Amino acid sequence: MLKALIAISAALTLPLAPVIVFAGALAGPQSQTQSVAATCAGWAGETPTSVELDQGQMNRAATIYATALETGVGAAGAVVGIATAMQESVLGGHPAARTPNADGDVGLFQQRSLIGWYADGTTQDENLRILADDAYQARTFYLGHTTNSGWHIPGLVDVDGWQQLTVAEAAQAVQVSAYPDAYAKHEGLARTLVTLFSGNPAGLANCGTLDADLDCAPTGMPSEKGQTPDALRVMRCIHQKWPQIKSLLGVRPGDPKDHGSGRAVDVMIPNYFSPTGIALGTEIAEWARTNATALGVTYIIWREHLWSVARADEGWRRCGQAASCYTGPDPSAAHLDHVHISVHGTQGTGTTTLGSGAVVLPVDQYRLTSRFGDTGPRWKKAHTGLDFAAPTGTPIRAVTDGTITRTGLAGAYGNLTTLTTADGTVIYYAHQSTINVTVGQRVTAGTVIGKVGATGNVTGPHLHLEVRSGGIPTDPDRWLRTRGLTP
Ligand SMILES: [Zn+2]
Ligand SMILES: [Zn+2]
Structure with a gap:
């Protein structure tokens, strides 16, 4: 192939x-x-x-x-x-x-x-x-x-x-x-x-094939919590492929980089100072690199070296003094004891079917333009959602599993889709240019449900994400953060 x-x-x-x-x-x-x-x-x-x-x-x-x-x-x-x-x-x-x-x-x-x-x-x-x-x-x-x-x-x-x-x-x-x-x-x-x-950038990454014998089933590890679909798959595949790996770390709340948003995995290498440990870490790092696109990997750090998709042709590059890619005596900071793997979030897995509980950000590249509670001439009272500015046509993903409960024009919301989760929370996706789902449809986290647009009461293309609990809008930023994602 x-x-x-x-x-x-x-x-x-x-x-x-x-x-x-x-x-x-x-x-x-x-x-x-x-x-x-x-x-x-x-x-x-x-x-x-x-x-x-x-x-x-x-x-x-x-x-x-x-x-x-x-x-x-x-x-x-x-x-x-x-x-x-x-x-x-x-x-x-x-x-x-x-x-x-x-x-x-x-x-x-x-x-x-x-x-x-x-x-x-x-x-x-x-x-x-x-x-x-x-x-x-x-x-x-x-x-x-x-x-x-x-x-x-x-x-x-x-x-x-x-x-x-x-x-x-x-x-x-x-x-x-x-x-x-x-x-x-x-x-x-x-x-x-x-x-x-x-219109399916999620499929972008699927140009490689993972080992056919891997099903990458759930690990049962608590560290799966809050991980994005790509990060979950990396964890699960590694868990299955290298049973000698006993510790895989994921979300670190507050981490300003990928660990804060469920987009990174630390593969802790047993006996990392031994030749066997070094060989194992190298094998895993190389596996992640070879399958980078299929896995949605963005970069990997191992033993003071970094490889990134963006500069793939330069191979492994030696780290400098930056905290995130460090060369020096601290074995953890120098990535001697673990392989760090960062991922896009939903790109490798595409529309994920990794099972319930996953939470992902609704768009891949965006700028937050308006927060929950903001006031201004555009809103009757305070702003009821979180605005993700992105170009018209940018795919919008279901942030979590649920059922589509409404689609179509809805006044100031423009083209609106609502998704109702198992616990009754209703997520509003407003101002869409295109709606890709129908009422009653079950979707999983990461499914593309439509595209960003500028319909309704807007000054430019963006996704207005609203989270309603008991009919009352709550702060989407907080809702996402408590699930391990930092928008
Ligand atoms: Zn890490
Ligand atoms: Zn808004």
């Missing part, structure tokens, strides 16, 4: 329509260029670690994605299409892409503009106009083109069993390029983008 990539460094907005709007960057000025990193551990392809795409390229990729859905080749076809267009024209960004080459090849997919090829104009100029339409090229890539003389130029759907081919093989079957291997290196980027467009 092919392993792909992933890590997106910027907040993207992900409509299903072929236009991407970069609304409301989380911090700093809005950027027209997005850096899309392809850093899946274990990805064997010649994958660049990061690709800068401008808005035009993002829009063209979105067009290829939308056209894939339209033509029925789905997300898998979209991966092939985007990888192909990346190789052929750098997603239309290559300066030469709009000028036909010696063979008359032009545009997003470098389709031939000569009479009798990919367009049915009566002159090459007319064909150039037809082929300047990116959606036309994408459609033709997928469905092929039957010329006026009745010759069918094959598209992806004409390739028998294309779903079983590698991305590079499928691309080559359509393009018949002189460089058949060139497509493979864009697979990681293509998968990243398709995952984004499908």
Whole structure:
């Protein structure tokens, strides 16, 4: 199986329509260029670690994605299409892409503009106009083109069993390029983008596969309490894979870093000063690194060295004097006695089915703009919730298990979803742009229930999270904190 990539460094907005709007960057000025990193551990392809795409390229990729859905080749076809267009024209960004080459090849997919090829104009100029339409090229890539003389130029759907081919093989079957291997290196980027467009960044990380024999069942350890789904899975897999590990630590309330929010695991290594202990810790650290993407790992620290997904290609880097990555005589601070593993929270596990009790934050990247109890002209009395500002389209997750009890427009709340938990607490998710669930649906913590929007009484896109107990709004920040999460 092919392993792909992933890590997106910027907040993207992900409509299903072929236009991407970069609304409301989380911090700093809005950027027209997005850096899309392809850093899946274990990805064997010649994958660049990061690709800068401008808005035009993002829009063209979105067009290829939308056209894939339209033509029925789905997300898998979209991966092939985007990888192909990346190789052929750098997603239309290559300066030469709009000028036909010696063979008359032009545009997003470098389709031939000569009479009798990919367009049915009566002159090459007319064909150039037809082929300047990116959606036309994408459609033709997928469905092929039957010329006026009745010759069918094959598209992806004409390739028998294309779903079983590698991305590079499928691309080559359509393009018949002189460089058949060139497509493979864009697979990681293509998968990243398709995952984004499908509105499921939770699936971003699932480009690796964990050991098939691991079921990562609950450990029964009290330290599972308050851990996010990703952290729980890391704990459980390690517990199962290395039974000699007797102590796994998780939440440390008040920790300003990942231990405070249930996003870290400390794997305590027995006899850490012995060669066996060092070998064991190294084995676990390497396992976490190799499976980083599938596990949702962000960084690992072991024996005064740090490895992070963001700088994966630099390998293990030696720590300095910082408290979080320290080199020095304190064995605990120097991470000699334990492997520290930080995770995203819900990215590796996606929509978690790890069982009840998990609590997760509702959005991945956000800025808190308004707290419970704030007063101001926008609210009748005091603010009844906690506001997570994030770009329109950012997925919203169920913070805990429950049943959907209401969906739809609700005055100042705009598009509202409510989720009722087993103890009768009602969680309000307001101002959504999209609602992904229906009344009566059971959801587990981490399930994407909709997307951030700006409907109702708002000044910008955000999620208004409200927690009602006995019908009375209580402080969501406190509610989350008492469950081990720090928003
Ligand atoms: Zn730690
Ligand atoms: Zn609010």
